[in-house]
Amino acid sequence: MERLPPLNAIKAFEVAARAGSFTLAASELGVSSAAVSQQIRNLETWFGKQLFVRSGNRIALTDAGHAIYPQTAKALGDIAAIGRRMLEGGLRTRLVVSVPFSLAELWLAPRLAMLLDAFPQMAIDVRVEDDPVDLMRQNIDLRISYGDYHYPGLKLVRLVHDDVLPVCAPEFWRRHGNGDPSLADLHESQFIHTNWGPNYASHPTWADWFAASGGSRSPDPSHGRRVGLSSLAIASARLGLGIALGQRVMARADLEAGRLIELSPVSVRLGHPYCAFMPPAKADRADVAGLVELLTKTAPATCGKVGAPR
Amino acid sequence: MERLPPLNAIKAFEVAARAGSFTLAASELGVSSAAVSQQIRNLETWFGKQLFVRSGNRIALTDAGHAIYPQTAKALGDIAAIGRRMLEGGLRTRLVVSVPFSLAELWLAPRLAMLLDAFPQMAIDVRVEDDPVDLMRQNIDLRISYGDYHYPGLKLVRLVHDDVLPVCAPEFWRRHGNGDPSLADLHESQFIHTNWGPNYASHPTWADWFAASGGSRSPDPSHGRRVGLSSLAIASARLGLGIALGQRVMARADLEAGRLIELSPVSVRLGHPYCAFMPPAKADRADVAGLVELLTKTAPATCGKVGAPR
DNA sequence: CCCCTCCATAAGTTTTTCTTGCTCAATCCT
DNA sequence: AGGATTGAGCAAGAAAAACTTATGGAGGGG
Numbered sequence: 001m002e003r004l005p006p007l008n009a010i011k012a013f014e015v016a017a018r019a020g021s022f023t024l025a026a027s028e029l030g031v032s033s034a035a036v037s038q039q040i041r042n043l044e045t046w047f048g049k050q051l052f053v054r055s056g057n058r059i060a061l062t063d064a065g066h067a068i069y070p071q072t073a074k075a076l077g078d079i080a081a082i083g084r085r086m087l088e089g090g091l092r093t094r095l096v097v098s099v100p101f102s103l104a105e106l107w108l109a110p111r112l113a114m115l116l117d118a119f120p121q122m123a124i125d126v127r128v129e130d131d132p133v134d135l136m137r138q139n140i141d142l143r144i145s146y147g148d149y150h151y152p153g154l155k156l157v158r159l160v161h162d163d164v165l166p167v168c169a170p171e172f173w174r175r176h177g178n179g180d181p182s183l184a185d186l187h188e189s190q191f192i193h194t195n196w197g198p199n200y201a202s203h204p205t206w207a208d209w210f211a212a213s214g215g216s217r218s219p220d221p222s223h224g225r226r227v228g229l230s231s232l233a234i235a236s237a238r239l240g241l242g243i244a245l246g247q248r249v250m251a252r253a254d255l256e257a258g259r260l261i262e263l264s265p266v267s268v269r270l271g272h273p274y275c276a277f278m279p280p281a282k283a284d285r286a287d288v289a290g291l292v293e294l295l296t297k298t299a300p301a302t303c304g305k306v307g308a309p310r
Numbered sequence: 311m312e313r314l315p316p317l318n319a320i321k322a323f324e325v326a327a328r329a330g331s332f333t334l335a336a337s338e339l340g341v342s343s344a345a346v347s348q349q350i351r352n353l354e355t356w357f358g359k360q361l362f363v364r365s366g367n368r369i370a371l372t373d374a375g376h377a378i379y380p381q382t383a384k385a386l387g388d389i390a391a392i393g394r395r396m397l398e399g400g401l402r403t404r405l406v407v408s409v410p411f412s413l414a415e416l417w418l419a420p421r422l423a424m425l426l427d428a429f430p431q432m433a434i435d436v437r438v439e440d441d442p443v444d445l446m447r448q449n450i451d452l453r454i455s456y457g458d459y460h461y462p463g464l465k466l467v468r469l470v471h472d473d474v475l476p477v478c479a480p481e482f483w484r485r486h487g488n489g490d491p492s493l494a495d496l497h498e499s500q501f502i503h504t505n506w507g508p509n510y511a512s513h514p515t516w517a518d519w520f521a522a523s524g525g526s527r528s529p530d531p532s533h534g535r536r537v538g539l540s541s542l543a544i545a546s547a548r549l550g551l552g553i554a555l556g557q558r559v560m561a562r563a564d565l566e567a568g569r570l571i572e573l574s575p576v577s578v579r580l581g582h583p584y585c586a587f588m589p590p591a592k593a594d595r596a597d598v599a600g601l602v603e604l605l606t607k608t609a610p611a612t613c614g615k616v617g618a619p620r
Numbered sequence: 621c622c623c624c625t626c627c628a629t630a631a632g633t634t635t636t637t638c639t640t641g642c643t644c645a646a647t648c649c650t
Numbered sequence: 651a652g653g654a655t656t657g658a659g660c661a662a663g664a665a666a667a668a669c670t671t672a673t674g675g676a677g678g679g680g
Contacts, residue, residue, distance in 0.1 A: 003594060004386060005393045007317035008668085023626060035669050037627065045463040047396050048445055048589025056677035057626035064396060071392045076314060078385040082378050083315045086357050135358055153355040279358025284313060318637085333657060345638050347658065366646035367657035 005046055012039035013051060014072040017061055083281045095287045098127040098135070099144045102196075102230045103274070106250040108144065111298050115291060122287065141282050142291060147272035154277040157292055160299035162247045162274065164204050165267035167260045169240040182215060183243070183263065191224035192244040194233045204268040209245055213266040234260070249299060274299070315356055322349035323361060324382040327371055393591050405597045408437040408445070409454045412506075412540040413584070416560040418454065421608050425601060432597065445589065451598050454605075457582035464587040467602055470609035472557050472584065474514050475577035477570045479550040492525060493553070493573065501534035502554040504543045514578040519555055523576040544570070559609060584609070 016025035016036055026033040044051050051065035099108050116122060131150050133143055148156055178185055196203040207218040225242050227233050234251050237244035238259050254260040276295060282288050326335035326346055336343040354361050361375035409418050426432060441460050443453055458466055476493060488495055506513040517528040535552050537543050544561050547554035548569050564570040586605060592598050
């Protein structure tokens with residue numbers, strides 16, 4: 001193989017020639033028009049021939065530009081086809097989604113249910129595992145992860161930046177509550193503490209919530225109930241076992257149904273957003289794109305009063 | 311046009327798949343093997359699929375890799391063909407060479423004569439002009455230039471880093487010389503001064519030569535003969551009009567024929583080398599490559615004692 | 621005739637790519 | 651076997667490429 005022309009310049013040329021304008025090409029490519037101008041210049045320098053004639057503020061292809069345009073379009077189209085071909089691969093079109101334990105039950109499951117309602121024949125695999133995950137070896141199409149820092153090189157979509165707030169069962173509050181939303185006088189044993197695990201070191205604790213609400217209490221985890229999973233904290237609160245610091249997105253259904261009540265308007269933002277990651281080539285797949293869109297829409301930004309992030 | 315896979319990674323993949331080794335691919339691409347390794351990894355991340363299986367120190371294509379290799383090779387071949395097609399362009403194959411005035415007569419002309427001896431039917435245009443030159447607009451295939459700093463983006467080949475030395479006609483030296491190679495006692499009017507022009511500000515003067523030879527004389531240009539072209543300085547010396555500070559490559563023929571004599575082993579290196587520039591795509595053309603090779607071979611590095619560069 | 625759009629250019633910054641230096645695993649060769 | 655060799659992976663820093671911002675100029679349209 002002999003020396004190739006600069007491939008990114010070829011790409012810029014194809015778009016610019018098709019668009020008939022550097023500005024339009026720039027917006028299609030998602031860069032500034034100056035960048036396109038420079039790429040075209042690079043290519044012209046490489047060939048030693050002008051590809052566009054510039055007259056004032058508009059451009060037109062030269063003979064040479066016209067001559068090569070169809071070939072560039074074809075070659076780039078072929079390369080795009082490679083990407084498409086690669087995805088079909090094993091001609092199974094199962095959608096493989098990987099989630100952390102904490103999100104599987106209360107967050108992902110109801111949303112997948114919505115998707116399956118709309119497309120009942122869709123084949124979805126859900127894998128529950130903690131970061132880090134090797135998407136490549138396990139043929140995972142979409143990974144949901146806490147934080148945007150795992151998986152460099154993959155396409156990232158931020159889903160929701162959640163917050164936590166004190167919740168408990170209405171019955172529990174009737175029996176043990178004293179009507180004070182500051183929770184200042186509650187007995188230590190009434191608090192449910194969540195042990196977030198090593199991947200979630202920055203998750204807020206009861207001490208953080210009290211700090212955000214203006215207090216300075218720091219309930220001792222050794223006295224209250226301790227659970228090792230955030231969805232379990234919600235479930236425990238729902239069962240009337242105490243007051244949990246629950247994630248809003250996970251408690252929402254229970255709150256709306258009245259199975260849980262919000263004890264205070266004060267909440268604490270998590271340290272990181274929940275994100276979806278996928279191999280860039282797979283982002284174009286209809287099923288992946290559909291799921292990401294659904295998740296994006298149904299994982300709304302938190303509302304209500306929010307305390308300072310820790 | 312949808313999103314394209316990273317094109318340079320595709321290129322690396324094609325070479326690596328063909329070579330069957332990242333190391334071989336690296337040497338073909340002119341980069342380190344680590345660079346290839348990373349590019350392949352990029353592409354695998356993009357697709358979310360492995361393209362090679364690694365076992366110890368060797369690699370093999372996966373199914374997926376095998377599936378896409380032919381398509382990548384084809385697409386890249388098509389792009390390479392674009393470059394080739396571009397060069398044939400107007401189906402005339404005149405070789406257009408552009409040189410500065412100073413090199414045209416005594417340096418380029420005899421070398422082109424050699425080329426035309428070997429290929430008498432070759433059509434060559436020689437254009438004589440000073441830097442900077444617009445290669446693109448004038449369809450110039452090869453530009454010879456003093457210095458390696460003009461024409462960024464073009465392929466550069468360094469031809470010769472020349473030096474200047476005092477030369478004169480044997481007859482002149484017999485009549486006016488005193489046998490002293492330091493030239494300390496020569497009358498100021500015997501010196502031929504070359505005015506190099508604005509593009510050659512760093513060219514050495516008689517003062518530089520005296521400094522390099524250990525003296526400190528600084529002949530006054532207003533007394534001696536002044537010429538505006540280095541080849542004219544040589545010609546003047548040949549005609550017995552004085553002692554010139556001549557460029558070795560330009561005086562060589564006259565020196566070997568005895569029409570000029572070298573007055574001193576001390577010479578001064580020029581500030582920059584002479585270089586050939588060409589659009590990268592044209593470097594592969596047989597005629598351009600042939601001429602560049604000829605020029606490289608017949609423009610040897612200077613030999614003999616050389617003073618310090620100024 | 622003025623204004624507005626669009627391209628060119630330069631300087632500075634960011635991002636990508638590459639190199640260097642090291643480690644590890646497999647193979648080769650006495 | 652066992653040291654030597656070869657080739658790939660990885661991480662840090664260096665180098666190169668690409669991009670952005672800001673500014674200027676040339677046309678075309680109101």
